Structures are given as structure tokens and as C-alpha cells.
Amino acid sequence: DVVWPAKxxxxxxxxxxxxxxxxxxxxxxxxxxFLSLAAALLVVTSPPLVWGMLSGMEIPLYLLLVAxxxxxxxxxxxxxxxxxxxxxVWVRPDGLFLVxxxxxxxxxxxxxxxxxxxxxxxAFFGFNHLVGGHWMPQTVGVKAHFGVDLVGRTxxxxxxxxxxxx
Numbered sequence: 001d002v003v004w005p006a007k008x009x010x011x012x013x014x015x016x017x018x019x020x021x022x023x024x025x026x027x028x029x030x031x032x033x034f035l036s037l038a039a040a041l042l043v044v045t046s047p048p049l050v051w052g053m054l055s056g057m058e059i060p061l062y063l064l065l066v067a068x069x070x071x072x073x074x075x076x077x078x079x080x081x082x083x084x085x086x087x088x089v090w091v092r093p094d095g096l097f098l099v100x101x102x103x104x105x106x107x108x109x110x111x112x113x114x115x116x117x118x119x120x121x122x123a124f125f126g127f128n129h130l131v132g133g134h135w136m137p138q139t140v141g142v143k144a145h146f147g148v149d150l151v152g153r154t155x156x157x158x159x160x161x162x163x164x165x166x
Contacts, residue, residue: 006056013060014053018044020067027074043067062091066098078102082113086120093140096121132160 022040029035043049043063052059065088073081082102088095099121103113125135132138133156 003056007054010053010056010060013064014044014049017060017063017067020064020071024067024071024074027071058091062088062095065091066095069098069102073102078106078109079113079116083116083120086117089121089124093124093136 018040021043022036025036025039026033049059049063052063065084069081069084069088072078072084082099085095085099085102089099099117103110103117128137129135
């Protein structure tokens, strides 16, 4: 059965994100354990996030990576934060925005953070180009565009199917 391991993995990621949020809130509000616990419980029990946790989708894993990166960022470990957020791009490509923010802010050590993110991001882009022929996953092109090119998309899809099954 593949359903239950995905659900258990989602639950573990959600709980891990809750722990990371608790520790991040505690670093922002030292001594305010109740508020930190409330922030963590809000994340762990939020209905949309509970749905994501049990859906078997990427949401809880990405939430864990973002929350853990935030914890490292707040602990002045910007290099580790950017590395974790860069790994998150493999889960959700829209995380590139968070990686870019992590690299440029604050400006000190920006070059070092870029050197950490670059190999992870180059591997991501290279993998997508090698497998799908585009630098970003096909889902990004479907979700983020200004027009619909059904003929072009369908032709590309048929070409890929022909290569795989032909």
C-alpha cells in the first residue's frame, strides 16, 4: 500500500514544521513559550494544512523546509537557510523567490549564500532540462502563463509520449 506511507510522511513533516515554527517563534519571542506553542499549533492544526498533510502532496514537505530555513535564518545561519530553501525549489519551484530573498538579504555573506544555492539550483534546472526539455517543470508552464497555446502544448505532450512509449 502506497497511501499510508505518504500520509505518515506528511504527518511527520507537518509535526516537524510545527517544531521548527515553535523554535523560530521562541527565538523571536524569548520566554514567551505559550505564544510560541500557539504559533506551532496554528501551523499543525490549520485545516488547509491538515488537508495538505493527509493528501500525499508536497505541501507538508515544503512547509517543513520553509519553516526549518526560517529557523536557521533567525538563528543567523543564513547559509544553511538558503541551502534548505534551495532544496525546497525541488519540491515547489515557486520557492525560487524565497531563495532570492535569502541570498540578497542581508547583503553580508550574499556571495557565500549564492555559492551554496548555485549547485543545488543548477542541478534542479539541469535535471528539468534533461528530462523535460525545459528549465522549469512542465507544471510551471501550465500554471503560470499569459495565454493558452493548446496546439503547441498538445504537440509537445504527444512528442514526449512518443519518446516514452514509441
